[in-house]
Every structure is written in C-alpha cells, then in structure tokens.
Amino acid sequence: MSYAELDRMFYPKSIAVVGAKRPDPESDFAGMFGSIQEYGYKGHLYPINPKVSEIRGIKAYPNLSALPEPIDLIIVSVPAPAVPNVLRECAETGNKNVHIFTAGFKETGEPEALKLQKEIEEIANNNHLRVIGPNCMGICVPEIRVGTWTEPIKTVGPVSFLSQSGGHAQDFSNYAAKFGIGFSKIVSFGNALTLDSTDFLEYLADDPKTKIITMYLEGIKDGRKLLTLVKDINKTKPVIILKGGLTASGTKAVASHTGSMAGEEHFWNAFFKQTGATRVYSLEDMAHTTLTLLRMGETKGRGVAVLGVGGGVVVAVSDACSKARLDLPTFPPRMQKLLRSFIPSAGNMIKNPLDAYPIFFDIEKSFPQTLDLIYNEPSINMVIISLHMDWMDPKFVPKLASALPDVCRDHLKDKPFVVCWRSTRHNSTFKNTGIKLEKELLEAGIPVYRSFEHAATSLSRLADYHFFQHQQEVLIEGFHLKADELKLAS
C-alpha cells in the first residue's frame, strides 16, 4: 500500500455513504452520514440511497455509478448480504478506498457469515480494493473533521491511534482528549479484510503529523512484519500498545469480537522485549503513558524525587514508585542540610520523599530553591509533585497552579516531572480547586494524574523508553567496534 494511496483515504476530498439513512424522526439520529455531517466535514459528502431523493437537504444518489466524481472514501453501511454487491460496484466505478462498517462476518463464527467474509475478501483482493473493516468504525481525522461516530473529539495533535475495536477508538480518544492529548488519525479497523495494522503503521511512520503511535490489537495477520515495523518506528516515534485477549478468557472474547486469533503470551513478551514498544494494560493506562511520553523529554535514569504534602501520602507515593521500579535516592547530607536551612523541622520530611507543606506556598522563593537543589543533584532524574488538596488552602492553590509550570521548567530544566493530586473530602470546594489546578496545568502541557500509581507508572514507562533507545545505541556502537576489530584483524 503506498503512502499516497492511504493519504488520499485519510484526507478525502469526497466521501460517499452507501446505505445512508434519513434521520430518525424522534431522535434525529442519521447514522454515519449524519455523524460526518454534524462533525463539520467540508469536502463533498454524498448519501447513496435509491429510495430517497435527499437526506438533510443533501442530494441523494441511487448508486455509486450515478455520482458526478471519483470518491476518495466509500463508507459501506448496508446489511451484510448486500455488501458483496456494493464492493463489486466500487470496483466497477474505480473507487478503491472502502470502509465497511457492516458487521456479521468472520466475527460471528457462523458458517453463512464465514462464507460471506470469504466472498468479500475475494472481491477486494481481485480488484485491489483498500478495505478498512468490515465490522468497524473506520477513520477519524479531527483536523479535517472526518469521523463516523457520534461526537468525535475535536482536539488536533500529534498522537495517532490504531484500534481493532470501534468502541475503544471512541473511548480512548475521548478519555485522552480530557488530558489535552490531541489526535492526528484514529483508525478502527475491525476484521482487517485487506488493510491490517501493519499497513496503517507504514503510513503513520511517514506521516509528518504523527509523533506518537498508540495501538489496540486483538489479533495480527503477520507477526514478523509487525515486529520489524514496530522495532523500526519506535526509534523515532514511540509505539504504545494495548494487547487485548492475552489471557484464556480474553482470547475467547476476542474470537467473538473481531474473529481474530489472539496470540500467545510468550510471543508478546518477546515482541515487547525486542521492539522496545511500550506495553500498557488498559485504555486509561495507555492515555496516562501517552501523556508523559508526549509532554516530557528524555530522562537519563530512574532516580525520582517526590515533593509532597502529607506523611501517609508520601509513603504511598514512595511505595508506588518502588512498585513501578523507580529509585528514590536519599538526598545526600549536604543537600539535606541546605534544605533544612529554609524548611523548618517540625512536620516536614527532607530526605526524599520531601514532605514540606510550606514550600508550596512560597512559590517565589523556597519552592524554586528546592527545585534548584534537585536539578543539581545527579542521582535525581525525574520529579513527582504530589498535592493533597484537602490540606491546602483553596485560596492559595490558583496562584500555585499558574506559577508552577514556568517555575518547574525554569528550575528543573530538562528533568521530567509530573504532578498528582488527591481530594477525598465531601466538601466539594477542595475537589473543585483540584480540578481547576489540573485543568490549568494540563493546558500548560504538564502531565497531571489523580493517582500516585499512574504518575509513577508513567515516569517508569518514560525511563524504559529512553533506556531502550540508549541501549540500542550502545549495541550499535558495540557492533561497529566489532566490525572495526574484524577489519583490523583481516
């Protein structure tokens, strides 16, 4: 599949929806045609339905042959038994980019449906159709408002998502967008008739608008190709993967869902070890990880400093760090002495974790002073700032929120940092203060989490990613040396 061919599909100048329906009189729901229209697509949008003359004021066409121009993306939303004929029509009219929304093929496991899948596979292959699906939601490109589901996200950005589940395509992009993560391309590719994850990967590898690739996989067609591709792409664009159906029960569910054979756990263990791709375990986990990989630069090690408020809380953050295989080096005595010079002893811990309420309300002086000391301490590579809203005066938090991004960037310089916060009080003032802080920090590009575990795990993934890259460099250097040695020996 060439880059240009898929690019035309992702940036279609024209879209036809075969099986477009008039809106439901009660709910005004008008299926995929309606969704694309409501999203605000500015290209030529054609409803295909022989039984109506127009849909929502747009002229309807009886079939593909009747259309006035070639179509960059055909969306098929007719009952399964009618799909083969639509594909034949696509081939006859020279429209090769097809998204089949319709379900009821391989994933059902039923003989009639398997026969039908075989039939459409033959038509597609014989006519070199580029088919997304069947049994999927297709593509979403927020930049040009192409999207087939209800209320797709509008946040444009450098993350792309390839998903074998249509629901996950919606859920992940919705959830991630709440962290300010913007998307370039979202693809729900279902049963993967002709276009599989690897085809989209090749495209995204070259897509200048994609910087991070996230994936939800149930099954794969060509494991070796996927491994080679991911290994290569991951060097420049982090690839973050959620594998569904790893376990016996999940595998069974996958078979019913997209008709895939979920791979064995030992294959996937080797896959992640060899490619250096980042493995995550839920959609939420994927969003949290993406946030830190997107916002923070390289880390040179796993040493973390925890700055927080509250004794029990910083013990919990420390335990979360250790569980995430991060180190919490004790600050050296000289640094502790310097911290003690401006942080009072009573109720404050200064060894790392640093539990020091007063510094958070002295954002001009003792807070940046603390960050300077951390920046200058070589055993510390990253920072977690843990804020317990219930114990902070809500009046002072907005000041902290607006100053924190710049102060942290100015004083920690290249050392990655994330923020986490908590509020459990039933008085909503504290939670609302936290939500405002979170919003302001996220808008300023700071990763913010509501759970210590998510903060620690995300930094751990960042460290894993950069360690793998660095290790690769070392290996390549080692290989060069060997080649030199061989040369010398010959």
Add this chain to the structure above:
Amino acid sequence: MSYAELDRMFYPKSIAVVGAKRPDPESDFAGMFGSIQEYGYKGHLYPINPKVSEIRGIKAYPNLSALPEPIDLIIVSVPAPAVPNVLRECAETGNKNVHIFTAGFKETGEPEALKLQKEIEEIANNNHLRVIGPNCMGICVPEIRVGTWTEPIKTVGPVSFLSQSGGHAQDFSNYAAKFGIGFSKIVSFGNALTLDSTDFLEYLADDPKTKIITMYLEGIKDGRKLLTLVKDINKTKPVIILKGGLTASGTKAVASHTGSMAGEEHFWNAFFKQTGATRVYSLEDMAHTTLTLLRMGETKGRGVAVLGVGGGVVVAVSDACSKARLDLPTFPPRMQKLLRSFIPSAGNMIKNPLDAYPIFFDIEKSFPQTLDLIYNEPSINMVIISLHMDWMDPKFVPKLASALPDVCRDHLKDKPFVVCWRSTRHNSTFKNTGIKLEKELLEAGIPVYRSFEHAATSLSRLADYHFFQHQQEVLIEGFHLKADELKLAS
C-alpha cells in the same frame, strides 16, 4: 487493656482538649476543639487553656485539676516540650485515657525529640496511661459524633479502620463513604506509645458494632501477637490490611513519618498467607475491596459470568478477570442455545462474556431470563455487569437503575454480583446518567465500580476470603478425623 477501658475511650461521656485555642478571627478555624464541637458531639466538652475564660461560649478551664468531673478522653494539643507535664497532670487527676495529637517525637529522628519520646513513654507506663499517639489524629466515632479533624464523615456503619497515618484515616473514611460504606470506629494511632494496633484489634474483635476491620500499618511492635490476633479475628470479621513502606523507599519514608521500622516483605508475605487477611495495595483498593466484602455473601468458587455492552469492553473485562485470577467458564452449549432463543445473533456475543445490549432494556423479561440461566449454571459463581453509558439511551437508564438491584437479587439469589460502568464522552449527559445509576445502586447496597480492574479485583478478594475460610474448615475436619483415628487405634 480491657474491653471496658477502651470502650469508655470510644464512647466518652466527657472530653477535655488541653491546648484548645480560640478560633482564628479570619478563618474561624478552632483546631481540634472546634472540630469536635462542629461535628456535633453531645457529651461534656471542656476546653483547657489558662489564658482564656471561654472558647466559642464554652467555659474554659486553666488545667485538668480544675475540671468538675473525671474525663473519659483527654486530647493533648500543646507543643511537644509541654506534653510531659500534661501527662503528669493526667496521672495526678486519675484521667488515664489520653490522645496526644502533638508531633515532634520519635518520628523526627532528632536526639532531643527521641529523649522527649522516652520521657513521655516512662510517664505513661509508670502511670498506666492509655495513650493514643503521639503524632496522630486520634479517634472518630461517627455514631456519637466524636472526631478531631475537619468534617469527619457522618455515615455510621459496620466498618472500622485502624490507621497509623492521620491523613489516611481521613482519606480512607472520606473515600469509602462515597460508596455508602459506613464506619463504626476510625483510629489514627501514630507513633503508638502505649496503645498499638493489637490493643485496638482486641477491642474491635469484641465490638458488636464492627463487622469488617480495615488497617493501615507502617510498623508493628509485636508481630507474633498481631499475627495470632488477625488469624483469629479474620475467621468471623474480615481483616483487610494496607501495609505502607514495604519497599526500600517506602520504608525510608515510614521511618520519617511515624518513626516505625517497616517490616521485611518476606515477613508480610508469610503473615498474609497464614492469617488469611486480605491484602490491598492502596486506600482506594481497600475501599473497593471493603465494598464487595461488606455487601456480598459467600462465593463457592472463582467462576465469573460477564454481562456487558460492547465488544472491546467485554474483552477488557475478561482480561481484567484473568489478571485477577478469576475464571470465565464458557457457557455450556445447552445454555448458549437457550440464550440464543431470545438474544439475536447480530452484534451479540453469548459465550461468556455475554455482550448483549438488548437484554438491558428488557428488564422484565430477557434480563431475568438470562440471570436464571446463570443462576442454574454450576460453573458460574459470581457475576460482573458492565454498563457502557455512552452506548445506552440515557432515557432508559433510570428504569434499569431502579429495577436492577431487586431483579439481580431475586434471580441470582446467593450468587455475588457487582456492577461497573464507563463513560468517556465529552457530552456530560452520559456521565451524569452513570453517576445517577451509581448512586441509586450504591444506595440499594450493590457494589459499583468505575473500573473493570476494581470490579474484578474485588470479586477475586471475596473468593480468596471464602476459599481461605473453607480451607480452614477442611483442615480442622482433617484434624478431627486424625484424632478419631488415634482414638480407634489406642
């Protein structure tokens, strides 16, 4: 420590706050004295402060000797160096129940503070004082509105919490109360000068108002005693424990927090194996686990049926179940055939997980029919109901919410079940519908979670608890048999 002695402390007819302060003119904050007053304590409350004649209209006394009656609970809130004298006064006036809020002792690690801790320890031991703390928030008994922190929860119920962290005492009770979990006693015991976790455990074991005991431990004084007690109590009252500072970094943080030596991981592994106590890994985890153990009865095995909405979602729920060591037995062919008789094939999975949107909107007929089939299937012991709000018509959800508790109880009978839900759409209607559903179900006593992982983990813990109990019975039976055999042989 006798039950009666501690019971007097937990149900005090009189409380004196030594070091009570007048409210801050700006914030109206009046420390512990103010908190107890605002909470609505109905017993005799005495502020002790030689410098003022009254606080918030209540007559202040210069010292303990001046009080008109013996005091059931003395709360000490004076600077650390003044604490020894207050304790001597307690001894002289015969008031033996003391909560020392003041910090600045062992936990600082500083020589002067360690000396001070030794001094108060001697006074307490020589005079048989029952001391909670120092460095802690003391007790909270919602039933009689005793509580020293700001806005303690008001939900009365059968759960008690022993915590070495004052912050955790507040956070856990606040968080758990949002799930409708009510509390009998909450104890923040800090440095554990004379009263340690084991003293409180002995009391709670006999407390008729405590059915589940939750604990946050950093260090322990007498591991053997704790093990023996927990092993015994757990047979009738589930004991759920979060151990802080297990890891190297956490241990370090613990030392600075409550001056405890956090135990070794191998000790704790053996501890949980031998006692059968439920181990959790965060406060949130503890609340989620408590919810299911509190609301659901015995399970006879680890077989789970998942009923849900959405292909990708049920794969995720299945994977979460497997990760939590639960089984998802495939429904037997006969059962599948019966399900197929009322669940259409297209878009619905019926093998377990069961992904069948239509049944949730046929709560009178096909939903209970499905539950009956599950109830009659012996390989299924528990049920997870997974609801994706974004794909459900918000108009129909309230009907589902109000019918679900009774329908599930009537048709699943004794088989435990939990609900989880998700909404990621940015249109808040769906999330608000979920929040209302959650509220109604929680009020009806149904465990509800916003994460598949929490739902699966909670059922797994329920299964672990009952398996351990059953295993113990088998062991005891085995022992009896042996005794009989010995008798026969002699």
